[in-house]
Amino acid sequence: MDVQRLELLRELADRGSVTAVALATHRTPSAVSQQLKVLEREAGLPLTQRQGRGLVLTDAGRSLARSATDVAVSLAKATALWDEFRNNATGDVSLVTFPTAGQMLLPGVIKNLQPGLVLNCADEDPELSDFPAFTAEYDIVLAHSMSGQLSWAGRGLTVVPLMTEPLDVGLPVGHPLADRAWVGPRDLIGETWIGVTDGYPFERILHAIEQEAGAHLSMSQRFADLALIESFVIAGLGIALVPRYTSGGGQPGRLVLKPLRGIESERQIVALMRPDRAERLAVRTVINLLRAEAAQVQQSHSAPH
Amino acid sequence: MDVQRLELLRELADRGSVTAVALATHRTPSAVSQQLKVLEREAGLPLTQRQGRGLVLTDAGRSLARSATDVAVSLAKATALWDEFRNNATGDVSLVTFPTAGQMLLPGVIKNLQPGLVLNCADEDPELSDFPAFTAEYDIVLAHSMSGQLSWAGRGLTVVPLMTEPLDVGLPVGHPLADRAWVGPRDLIGETWIGVTDGYPFERILHAIEQEAGAHLSMSQRFADLALIESFVIAGLGIALVPRYTSGGGQPGRLVLKPLRGIESERQIVALMRPDRAERLAVRTVINLLRAEAAQVQQSHSAPH
DNA sequence: ACGTCCATGTAGCCAACCTACACAATGCAT
DNA sequence: ATGCATTGTGTAGGTTGGCTACATGGACGT
Numbered sequence: 134m135d136v137q138r139l140e141l142l143r144e145l146a147d148r149g150s151v152t153a154v155a156l157a158t159h160r161t162p163s164a165v166s167q168q169l170k171v172l173e174r175e176a177g178l179p180l181t182q183r184q185g186r187g188l189v190l191t192d193a194g195r196s197l198a199r200s201a202t203d204v205a206v207s208l209a210k211a212t213a214l215w216d217e218f219r220n221n222a223t224g225d226v227s228l229v230t231f232p233t234a235g236q237m238l239l240p241g242v243i244k245n246l247q248p249g250l251v252l253n254c255a256d257e258d259p260e261l262s263d264f265p266a267f268t269a270e271y272d273i274v275l276a277h278s279m280s281g282q283l284s285w286a287g288r289g290l291t292v293v294p295l296m297t298e299p300l301d302v303g304l305p306v307g308h309p310l311a312d313r314a315w316v317g318p319r320d321l322i323g324e325t326w327i328g329v330t331d332g333y334p335f336e337r338i339l340h341a342i343e344q345e346a347g348a349h350l351s352m353s354q355r356f357a358d359l360a361l362i363e364s365f366v367i368a369g370l371g372i373a374l375v376p377r378y379t380s381g382g383g384q385p386g387r388l389v390l391k392p393l394r395g396i397e398s399e400r401q402i403v404a405l406m407r408p409d410r411a412e413r414l415a416v417r418t419v420i421n422l423l424r425a426e427a428a429q430v431q432q433s434h435s436a437p438h
Numbered sequence: 439m440d441v442q443r444l445e446l447l448r449e450l451a452d453r454g455s456v457t458a459v460a461l462a463t464h465r466t467p468s469a470v471s472q473q474l475k476v477l478e479r480e481a482g483l484p485l486t487q488r489q490g491r492g493l494v495l496t497d498a499g500r501s502l503a504r505s506a507t508d509v510a511v512s513l514a515k516a517t518a519l520w521d522e523f524r525n526n527a528t529g530d531v532s533l534v535t536f537p538t539a540g541q542m543l544l545p546g547v548i549k550n551l552q553p554g555l556v557l558n559c560a561d562e563d564p565e566l567s568d569f570p571a572f573t574a575e576y577d578i579v580l581a582h583s584m585s586g587q588l589s590w591a592g593r594g595l596t597v598v599p600l601m602t603e604p605l606d607v608g609l610p611v612g613h614p615l616a617d618r619a620w621v622g623p624r625d626l627i628g629e630t631w632i633g634v635t636d637g638y639p640f641e642r643i644l645h646a647i648e649q650e651a652g653a654h655l656s657m658s659q660r661f662a663d664l665a666l667i668e669s670f671v672i673a674g675l676g677i678a679l680v681p682r683y684t685s686g687g688g689q690p691g692r693l694v695l696k697p698l699r700g701i702e703s704e705r706q707i708v709a710l711m712r713p714d715r716a717e718r719l720a721v722r723t724v725i726n727l728l729r730a731e732a733a734q735v736q737q738s739h740s741a742p743h
Numbered sequence: 744a745c746g747t748c749c750a751t752g753t754a755g756c757c758a759a760c761c762t763a764c765a766c767a768a769t770g771c772a773t
Numbered sequence: 774a775t776g777c778a779t780t781g782t783g784t785a786g787g788t789t790g791g792c793t794a795c796a797t798g799g800a801c802g803t
Contacts, residue, residue, distance in 0.1 A: 200516040207508040
């Protein structure tokens, strides 16, 4: 019973096609196919099944792939263990993030990286992409969700919460509500909103405000880019829900943030990983840096408040 | 990072010498030595260390060997999983036991073995041998100990309790105490005892009786074989502590058993296994049969009582 | 019907691992 | 003290297992 073959089966479960597995593991599709065939013969029962021109796992195959994850995890723990003995959190770690989290956390993390530890970052649009799926490609995936709602549950991924970021109401300077300490849902009736495109977590909060205030909110625009939304708010074209720690980066002092009371208004920023990758010492080190950075961001915003 | 090499390291931790590992894994010592050398180079730090003409593990080596066990366990779980899919608890299982447990449990177990599942049994003298060490050689090791006292703790072995067997006072027919329902420590003052050789669990109970009764017990003989002890008791040469379920096999009706009150007088019979072997479906099946048989033995003795 | 995309066979090459044998070091016995 | 057995380790060579390159056979879309 060979671990490499089990790993191949697990990759197939994650990526869905022999060719994709071959690409990811730097092999030819033929090699992958052969190894899977050997695994099937060893198992004595079909693990895969042709479907169209592709290949899908049988129940037995899926089940075996799951336990292959356990093997990979314990193996990763072993390597992490001797990395610790060598005190050697070295190597490459890859990371994807949605833009605002990257802007908020990554510069501080990269500054504190110890020598020999390389962090390769990329960003993706959370609206267009299935973020959990990136765990096949990247070691760490920074994703966000509304509090409580975990869209990536049940995929067998390791989830590390990094921080919860409040979503405030962004107002232009001079707005009638700008001198208030906080605002409630009823204060917001009649305002014009700059919204975000569908799928963003902000969407749900706006619906909650509508329910609580008992009125329909008028939505003038829908943008995906936060800086664009802020520029509209500053220009007095409406108000918007903006994440507290990442807003105002472009034009500081021109945007006023007010906490929203009466409604749970925050997003959770988490790190997603495949369980085996989460065990790597280098990855764990980066995660610790991310958590430290997140804590510092939160503290620096709460102290002067 | 190769699993086979890790496995070799773990075998070395268990068996203590390269030659023994080579013998156990059907390889030449040279092959083992080479693989360990590769593993060390991969790890980047010394895992073994010469001591005399032998070889011992360093701290790092021991630590890595421990995590190698986790790998082996998850791997065994995977194979057990697909064995379950095939509904195929087949293969060979090896077992050592001390004589009385084997006499009590094994015939019933072997009768109930499903076809294709082969159980190879052997017996060893618990006094002469280090039973936990047999887990390197056999899949299942049946051992006994006093209640609570687990001499094999901390070796990273899987322990499955099978039953607790009371130790009764064995008397010849016609003995003054033979019509009592039970006996206490003070009743036993002045009796002549047939003891067992050092190291047996019975030893400790006799000391406890001495303490409780406040008198010294006279010990006339010391034997290792239970049947021999019983024959002495029957002959009126003394009394002895005998396990309730396994005594009287040779000459039924000639030996009277009385429960001992006031002193915790029982031995625990357990199965010891290396954790990875414990995960094998065939092994788990045998363990279940052992537990069922043990329960039945206990029940059949308590019902007519 | 054709081209494309996917999985899978076949032949051959290469590397990893093992055996066989030799050798150094250590401990035990006479 | 001096053999002698035992232990671990090097070196040379053979065998096997897994990979690549290329060809084949279905399945889908146009």
